[in-house]
Amino acid sequence: MRGVIRSQQLDPTDRRILLALDEDPRAPTMVLAQRLGLARGTVQSRIERMTASGVLRANSTRVDPEGLGRGVLAEVSAELDQSHINEAVAALGGIPEVLECLAPAGDTDLLIRVVATSPDDLYRVSEEIRLCPGIRRTSTRMILRTVIPYRTTALLGADDGGGAAPSSAPPKRRRT
Template sequence: MIKLDRTDARILLALCATPRATGVQLATLLNLARNTVQSRVSRWETDKVLLPIDRCVSARDLGYPLQAFVTAVVDQRRLEQAIAELHLIPEVVEAVGMSGDADLLIKVVACDTDDLYRVAGAILAVPGVERTAISVIMREAIPYRMAPLLERLRDSASS
């Protein structure tokens, strides 16, 4: 894990604003050396700092306007197997392990309620999944974002 600094935050914010900018364009825009920009971007790619581009594609635009969270209670001896099986369900777009009453929080997409019912059934059929609960996402109140944290880092006092 690398720790990002103020210069990294400046470059990343510029990339957020202009995702298709070249290293030369970013360097000019930010008044940085081209090598500085290129070496940092290369390091981020090597260290997998940047998330895959598919995170930016809207499920709605792919024909999946319905989104839901599924909480799943999983037999702990079969947790890794269950995660591997969930990975095979295309409508499972994200899953995280969590503490509390459930073991996994699974974000799914679906074409409509009938499709959601099918996806929920596929999750429940995964070996090790003991029970599930579904909460339909009514609207995205705050979309996934990192810009406010990048802005805080960019604006922080030099250490």
């Protein structure tokens, strides 16, 4: 497993690069360097380091499944036979509609984010998951709407002692 850079190890230059990439993830290195007033080599080496350490994800995570005809989003909770977790995870990795699989604390063994083309297709995907080796029981919840999209920019502005840039959020209003 690759080591992840802790946020305390991200300096202000790293944070500026990440904010710029979040704003325009397809910006060429030279454009980022010019925009940030940095040397191209500095930007390139830092992007490579943050990619290798896991701070930066692949650009494919920005693909909207709805644009690919899979507008139904759901979470499937799975209860496992713990002695077969590796087989279950391997089988889940072979299901194209599985976006990610998480191991949360609590009663759920695995939390699986999936997409489908329709409610009927979601039923098919849920059944495919249920039939994976080691999975005892599943529960599926369809997501009706995303109210706050996946974001990380706010984390870069969080006051964590790492020299974060100030947040661009509007100031909080005080009650009078």
